[in-house]
Amino acid sequence: MENTAVKTPPVTSVPFMSAAELLDTWQGHRRLSRRVLEAFPEDQLTTFSIGGMRPYSQLAIEMIALAAGGIEGVATSNWDAAGRLFALNGRETPVTRQELLDLWDQITEQINTLWPQIPATRFHEKEMAFGQYEGVIYSSILYLIDNEIHHRGQGYVYLRALGIEPPPFWDRQ
Template sequence: MTTTTSAPKQTELVTPAFFLSYWQGHRKLGRKVLAAFPEKELFAFSVGGMRPYSELAGEMIGLASGGVKGLATGNWETTPMLDHFNSDVKMTTKQQILEAWDEVTEQINTLMPQISPETFDDKIMAFGQYESTVRDMLLYLTDNDTHHRAQGFVYLRALGIEPPAFWDRY
């Protein structure tokens, strides 16, 4: 019996288009969690000293906005009205947060395809302070959404509200 060895074939485990769909699926579920909150509790309720969900949602909005913009263009600033880093800019209603969420969803749809897969292993300085690679930053953005969405699940359950199914991302 003769065996031959050859170099392993390089294949993509996840294509950029699949990743965009995956991230947006998580964002769709995140929006469902956000929509499930009663207005008052969205801004006032917390568990164990964690921030109210409105603040967590603001962080998710700001990081996704600034992250995708930075990765696509090199400009790491969020859209000014969505800038959760700017304490002067506050969303004070559930509707404002949902609209900002939707705006960032469209921003991701527009900018994500502009991020070249050839740059995924490039080193970057995200937001001028976090050394990473393009790939790792994309994963971080989805991980951050998932982490805070899980906090939202805890809040909703503590409020006696059944959260959306964690697997219902589409």
């Protein structure tokens, strides 16, 4: 006997969120991360450290390099340019807060420009992100965001240790 009841799809197969929602989420995090960078005192940005960790300028450069290279590689499948941007990550020269904020804003625009150009089938392609990290594209994008949240959270500790109240975590506007 055939079961003619309408089947409800199992929750596991339904979309969790759309590409547009992911972009909103990402840019919300970027707005908060920008405020954390802005709150960081210029004279501590390239020097202050806890437990031998990198100063916040280096963490911010990592965020910038990963986002810039990541969106480029995801949108174009060309991870060479991404690798070039990623190499910023190793940049050791001191940078000013304003230089970092300007780079930040440039990448924010770049993400908004490239996002609609991502092929609709792209999020479930398997690829070596940055030519070296094997993964499905959606998980590589999540990794960029997770890495930003992770290092930004460390920035909160640096700010607290410097006696500065960080921007509220829940505010993404």
